[in-house]
Amino acid sequence: MESALRSGALQDANALCRPFVDPIGDSSRMFRAFLTAMSQPGRVVAAFGPGEFPETLGTTGFGAALTLLDTDTPVYLSKKVGDAGTRANLRFHCGCPIVDDPAEAAFALLTLAEAETVLPKLPVGTPDYPDKSATALILVDGFTSDDTVRLTGPGIYKYKTLGLDAPRGLWKLLRENSDRYPLGFDTVFVGDGDIVGLPRSTRIDPVNIVEEI
């Protein structure tokens, strides 16, 4: 009576995806990956997701959503991410409230192209409660071996380089974000099969760009 195995993005936009095969084990392993990524900023950490996933999220993005989102985490979905199928899947599998205003979100799911417009609207916490801030999950195609930026800060021995093909304005924005520490949002870049954490505590410097960003 079990259905034939299917994989990849679903054809029917309204269809629900099958979540993790081993919900407890898989989401624990993914959570471990997030802990590693956030404690060692800039390190490319292996991550994964279910075989079926909403097309806008990709498998790793869906895996991240299943791991991190629940009824207590209001989620903002950017225009390119939040189609009807993705909303239906997140609402069903995570039970998370989906908010239209990024300022109300605990998590934001967005593409790299939308980062510069969405990130400035995310909550950064208050001096008394810096934890009342958002975590941005930015979906990227992947990481490169070039050294785009140099990272320093807690969790990094001396310095670390990260290769990511992102607009210069985004690096500037993330740098300004780390300037207002302990306030600020945290960022995780979600690639295809890997993630990179960039918490607000990490200092970003350009490598090949001579002038100050």
Added chain:
Amino acid sequence: MSVEAQPSQQESKAGARKDGDAVGGALQERQKWMSVLAKANSKMLANKVAGLKGLPNYAVIRPAESGSVMVRGRAGGTGSPFNLGEMSVTRCVVQLNGSDKGAVIGHAYVTGRDKHHAESAALLDALLQTAHWRPIIQEAIIAPLAQAAESERRTRREKVAATKVNFFTMVRGED
């Protein structure tokens, strides 16, 4: 896992108010068959499902899982609510793919810990939403089960009625 007080039911109630009588009627019908399936005997249900020929493929979207729900009551039906206690509930969600309506999703919440019961009920709920299977299942499964439940209720009512005792107080004639 803890299940919050059956969101699907709340949603369907809200939907019935919003969308008018036609949709409300369809919802009431679905509520009826979901209720029959949830209260049915698990083995009987499994036998009936096995008897259906040419079932379509389905995917288990939320594998059957058991947890507990808090049952709340109101004294006399109108008093302030109190927590009566927790009860075991098993839920399951399946999805039919490639049917005439696209993806059809079947839900089931059943009391107890019988995962097969929840999965059979969810599958039948999905099938009952398709034009092809509805008449077949209504006739072969829902109607007989509803009838069996009704006759059981009637027998019980009659048995209880037969042992009814009327209490009365003798007037002591003091006035």
